[in-house]
Amino acid sequence: MGNKSKFRHSKGKNLEKRLLIPVKPNRKIKEEKNETVTRRFYLSDSDRIIYSYEIDQKGVIQKVVDVSYDININGKWITIMRYDSKHGFLHRHMRVSLDNPSDTPTTIGVRKRGKPHSWLTWARKDVSKNFLNYRTGFFKRSKIRDLY
Amino acid sequence: MGKAKQLEKNIKLSEKLAEYIASTPSAVKNIPAGASFVVFSSKDEELNKLNSKLVVSLKSEGKKVVKATEEKNKKTPWSFSLAI
Numbered sequence: 001m002g003n004k005s006k007f008r009h010s011k012g013k014n015l016e017k018r019l020l021i022p023v024k025p026n027r028k029i030k031e032e033k034n035e036t037v038t039r040r041f042y043l044s045d046s047d048r049i050i051y052s053y054e055i056d057q058k059g060v061i062q063k064v065v066d067v068s069y070d071i072n073i074n075g076k077w078i079t080i081m082r083y084d085s086k087h088g089f090l091h092r093h094m095r096v097s098l099d100n101p102s103d104t105p106t107t108i109g110v111r112k113r114g115k116p117h118s119w120l121t122w123a124r125k126d127v128s129k130n131f132l133n134y135r136t137g138f139f140k141r142s143k144i145r146d147l148y
Numbered sequence: 149m150g151k152a153k154q155l156e157k158n159i160k161l162s163e164k165l166a167e168y169i170a171s172t173p174s175a176v177k178n179i180p181a182g183a184s185f186v187v188f189s190s191k192d193e194e195l196n197k198l199n200s201k202l203v204v205s206l207k208s209e210g211k212k213v214v215k216a217t218e219e220k221n222k223k224t225p226w227s228f229s230l231a232i
Contacts, residue, residue, distance in 0.1 A: 049159070
């Protein structure tokens with residue numbers, strides 16, 4: 001029992017090591033790496049929207065990395081809300097306030113069906129439609145007056 | 149034109165541009181990675197003046213800025229140029 005062979009058994013017989021042929025691939029298998037595409041759109045000197053997504057070799061969107069709305073306060077860009085699909089589904093992160101950088105992830109009111117491509121379109125449209133509400137909410141939570 | 153109006157107009161144009169870029173990625177293949185887009189309208193001169201100032205301020209921060217101009221041509225609805 002103690003001297004058990006480490007090699008493949010064939011029809012109950014032990015094969016000797018010298019008879020075994022090592023299996024090696026003829027060529028290196030290329031790992032397909034996704035590419036991250038980032039686009040920044042400046043709306044004013046203190047507002048911008050960033051779209052970032054991963055595409056595969058065929059150009060198909062595989063992941064929403066970031067769809068965010070940023071504002072510039074005192075020369076510093078702050079993301080007040082963003083979408084990503086890090087865990088395989090789309091969710092929204094809202095920054096608590098200016099003093100509190102932590103965010104609250106949620107899927108409430110966020111598109112659940114579909115694929116990364118449709119999530120990106122949905123998130124983009126949501127930011128375009130609701131950025132003023134997100135902005136107002138952030139300023140209220142931060143207890144500062146919005147100039148817009 | 150106030151900042152809120154500029155913002156509202158720019159977000160509409162940016163949405164159009166983003167849709168175009170997503171559907172025609174080859175249109176921006178020569179644009180450097182990490183460039184910042186500023187949109188220009190085909191008809192709103194007032195907005196374009198404000199956005200020109202925006203380009204200048206972004207460039208002064210050392211950013212690579214791409215001017216995306218809305219065209220009346222349906223086949224090529226946007227033209228791109230690197231702000232120098």
